[in-house]
Amino acid sequence: MSLTRAELQDAARKAFGETGLAPDAEQSWALIADLGWLMMSVPEALEGLGLGAVAAGAIHSEFGRVLMPGPAIAQMLAIEALAAADTLAVRDELIARAMAGEVMTASLSGAVDGRLTCVPDADRASQFLIVSDARVSLMPRADAGMKVTPRETWDRTRRLFDVTFEHNADGLVLAEGAAALALAERLRAQLLFALAGDSLGGADAILQLTVDYLMVRRQFDRPLAMFQALKHRVADMKTVLSATEALFWARASAPAPSLADMGALKANATTVYRAIAEEAVQLHGGIGLTMEHHCHLFLKRAMLNCALGGDADRWEEAAGRQMLAQAVA
């Protein structure tokens, strides 16, 4: 199957264009499953769509645009991990259930300390992906010995949890040894890529909303959009966003981007998202400071995206280290 970026964007905007920002979690989750977006990167042999990173990028970007709630990013990680478990008997069934919308979740923290934090929608998940360099496994919900603690974030468009399993149970092993290491790297890169896409979609949406507002809002007998100082700031935002978008699509189709490449992309995209969301609040003036307006939703999600998956400090340093090793006269 083949779908262009534009076709996917078009489908997403048709599906979510009318539900508005931060749509209802349950309804939109059902819709996502219905539209087949959870099958996106699943190989066609496993009844998926077999689309690549560009398609995934388009979807995450559209999710960011509407401040989509729910565990889509985590779910895709779980599915990706399952798809890699070639020899597992129950794999196909689990993938089918996941593609149909049964929640299988994973940590979005980007930490490598083995703790299961920043797990979206853990309260309604049936499976939990656990990733380490030595082993990737899937842990089923357990009635006993499992603790799911809600951790309310400033961003209310996501619902994150801490999860612990009391008995050091093994779960379903998806990969071990060298295969686990390779899979873990790929999953981390995908998490970073998804967060970057989410951020760029959100940034583009709030930038457009800000321009719209400036065109309408009048002060001193003219629309704010007439003030050159504001025009130039918006132009600068548009410029950094466009460059980062170009990088996003370039890395989406690059043959072998490294983890540091994806981390640097994510750092760049979240930094831009945050900067644009901050400018949006400022340019909206008083109304941007109230819960009544949607500015704060973007700002808070931008800030959370900055922290998830490892922050800019971590990834910019990694990118610098990598470049230092590579760049020789």
Next chain:
Amino acid sequence: MSLTRAELQDAARKAFGETGLAPDAEQSWALIADLGWLMMSVPEALEGLGLGAVAAGAIHSEFGRVLMPGPAIAQMLAIEALAAADTLAVRDELIARAMAGEVMTASLSGAVDGRLTCVPDADRASQFLIVSDARVSLMPRADAGMKVTPRETWDRTRRLFDVTFEHNADGLVLAEGAAALALAERLRAQLLFALAGDSLGGADAILQLTVDYLMVRRQFDRPLAMFQALKHRVADMKTVLSATEALFWARASAPAPSLADMGALKANATTVYRAIAEEAVQLHGGIGLTMEHHCHLFLKRAMLNCALGGDADRWEEAAGRQMLAQAVA
């Protein structure tokens, strides 16, 4: 004797207001000595003016404003070191000669490696100040065994040299042991303070010249000063400059600013100078890119000031370390 900041500024502007930017080195050096500015901080008992840091700050700031050439900062360091040498027989005579304009120079590098680099006007100096934590001494010009190498900088308003003494001669010892350590710290702090003053004077001058230019230069049938985007950038420059100026005068009269305090001030002032000089070039457009206009003189001096005395990386780190040690709940 007591002179206010305003009186000193007034005197300086009268003296140098007509000679223009980057005045003739020899003439202005004679004028500086005539006006008694090299006596500024020398105690009245030694025939100096006995004025404090505020007066020195005013003078350095005025020097920066007109892009003063010559070794004034180095000379003041040498004089300060001499004044501290209570027990030295030839001290009074040397100070008198220095106050009269005989060039005694010193390193402006801020490095603590003992090399004598960034020494202004070494080719016409009679004495060289050598500062280390263990000893502060004055080395006379020697006909043999001394090497004075001109090091042309991008900034042509200063003339810097490397100096080496072949035979490890001792020179005239001004301080040793604990006294040397204390004096060395004071000299380093004064160098940083002088560079900060020079930078703020220069920044204020080029900012004013830029505003003047924007008021006169017309594009699209109106003066550039009417474009709000430019107005806001100029306002931002004025704001950061004003805050740093306030810090400069506060530290000038603070009872016991630490070396890190002075370093952080210098880092702040040179960063602001550079930023304003950069904006000045940009806002002057094409003409700012030519040697015909004075913008580049400020830009190059700003860049050199950033490097002299230790750069922002060094001093911001020192300030951070100091604050980390001090700031306890």
Next chain:
Amino acid sequence: MTEALEKLRQEVRTWLEANAPRNWRETCTSHEAFLDTQRSWFAKLVEGGYGVPHWPAEWPGGGRSLAEQKVIYEEFARADTPRLLLSFMSTYHAASTLFEWGSEAQQRKYIPRILQGEIWCQGFSEPNAGSDLAGLRTRAERRGDVYVVNGQKLWSTMGQFADKCLLLVRTSDERAKQAGLTYLLLDLKTKGVTARPIRQIHGDEEFAELFLDDVEVPVEDRLGKEGQGWAVAQSTLSSERGLTLLELSARLRGSLWRLAALIRDAGREADPGVLRDFGRLATKIDATVAIADQFLATRIAGEERVGDASLVKLTYSRTLRDFTSLGIRLGGMEAQYHAPIVFGGGMETGNWMADFMNSYAWTIAGGSDEIQRNIIAERLLGMPREPKNWTLAGDVA
């Protein structure tokens, strides 16, 4: 002079040791606790003679010079007392405007009640008149002995807790927008007034929206003449004499330990990049304190220029943003978890996301950063004002 100030400093410090509220940062997690703390602290200050040092000498607690006020506020910051948020508008904005424009009867009626704790708010801004105050639309129509007011006001600080309101209304549609404004003193218990708190993005409700529906204000509660409202409002807006930012900068300086603690907790004491950012921020804070200090000195000397206040406000607001941003960065994921805010806790509570979002109040309210930049460019640097009338360009960019 300096000796007298030093004596005052010792007096205030001693008094604060005995009287400053303790543990309020732990207890102020509800509006009720916040109101209690604010009211009892203000009452205690009035009793101690430090509640209204800026008032004229003929009123109790007044007659202090700006230099003395500075000392008092520095000591408040040092003792980390609650900021006087609830009574701020009353003791500054309302009182100063009444002193300047109020008749003797109006002063005698309203001033003593302020000392007793009557709370005023300001009704200037409107949904379509934020930065452009002269464009306000709330109408007052004179009918006999009363004005009948209709309209909506926004961003009334503590409006939901206030008793009275400084109300700026339009009484005519003259060509010069300012000329049609009139200034009224509104009792918020009057029929037709509805106050609705505005929920801010960090969860606090420091402001209210006022809906005015056929509200009657007696003509005797007008300040100045009809049509003089703009001039009266200028008094209100300039009533704060530069102490607030001095106090806030000092408090910011005193809160650097919070970032130091974060650096230690995160084990980043040896990260030169973090140290540099921290050092740069600390220096910027020192510069903010210095410019606020210098501004007050200029005011004390009577040498203030139009635009000087904008330099201080812009400096503080950017520094506060940097401060809270660094907290978020160092806090990492931990800073993203929601924590309850401390009502009236000030600008730097260590709840980083809340503090960060709250810092926007400084870059937007009270003349946004953009307005301050206009003022600096136009008034301090002499650049041209914004065009008044204009036509849009045709096909030429």
Next chain:
Amino acid sequence: MTEALEKLRQEVRTWLEANAPRNWRETCTSHEAFLDTQRSWFAKLVEGGYGVPHWPAEWPGGGRSLAEQKVIYEEFARADTPRLLLSFMSTYHAASTLFEWGSEAQQRKYIPRILQGEIWCQGFSEPNAGSDLAGLRTRAERRGDVYVVNGQKLWSTMGQFADKCLLLVRTSDERAKQAGLTYLLLDLKTKGVTARPIRQIHGDEEFAELFLDDVEVPVEDRLGKEGQGWAVAQSTLSSERGLTLLELSARLRGSLWRLAALIRDAGREADPGVLRDFGRLATKIDATVAIADQFLATRIAGEERVGDASLVKLTYSRTLRDFTSLGIRLGGMEAQYHAPIVFGGGMETGNWMADFMNSYAWTIAGGSDEIQRNIIAERLLGMPREPKNWTLAGDVA
């Protein structure tokens, strides 16, 4: 298609291995050496068939698609060949304008000489018409078969080395400023022409000032009709099709080793702050390459929007500034010592102060950053154009 491009890439690479000049960075420290290198390299490229790939197929060396041109320029960047600075205006600006507006006679006269190395410059900007090109004042008066031209032109790239000039002049003072412009082809050897190199702040002289004193230009050397100059000039200005920034971004990417070497020399491999800044810059450069690449793809597909080019230029110019700034920072005092510049060495020669100052050519020339921001806001985001007529505000800020 892709296979054909890959084949071309191999062809070019092989050809470059045999023909690309070596050591020119070491030798180009005088204008003479620079001119020699530029002339011989262009001649060699023309000979090899890679000098004017963007020309129409009917001219020798032309007929390459944009995709093919991209491959050729990528290989140039990879081989670090000298950029074609001297012949750039001739092969792009002059040729494209002649192809679009020149009569057959004009094309036959001028085009072949370009291949033989005739150098063109552009005479558009003036001392009082920089960003506002439509306001230019150089006058041309028609007298019989000639135009008599008087005025002054600025920022003519390589004007002091050029043989011919694309000259935009005013032939009437109509109300719409653009309507009074006419486009002439000027032989710089004509009596009355003086070219004076402009000394730039980093010491290079890439531009010239042209003084025109009663200069006679035959009417047959007019391009387009009288009064059509603005339209003709648009062709000139849009003649470069996006390859330059792709080439420059690729060269920037390829120069990161210079910063890496500085980091190692300064012993700062373990400074996380420096590593982060370096990593951020590297990512920004990758983004610059990506947007330049995307822009070219958009052009190839014929989907370019007005303003897209501004995004690329603004991105590149800021990235170049960041690149050179980091070099200065890491270079410390060493970077402040003057070193001779390499003429035609490009934007990143490792002479950090020179490169830094040279980077201003990108934020100022060819439509300053400020003009690009206007274009982006107005054309891409649909915000209002700048006001055309205006009156200044009175007493209201």
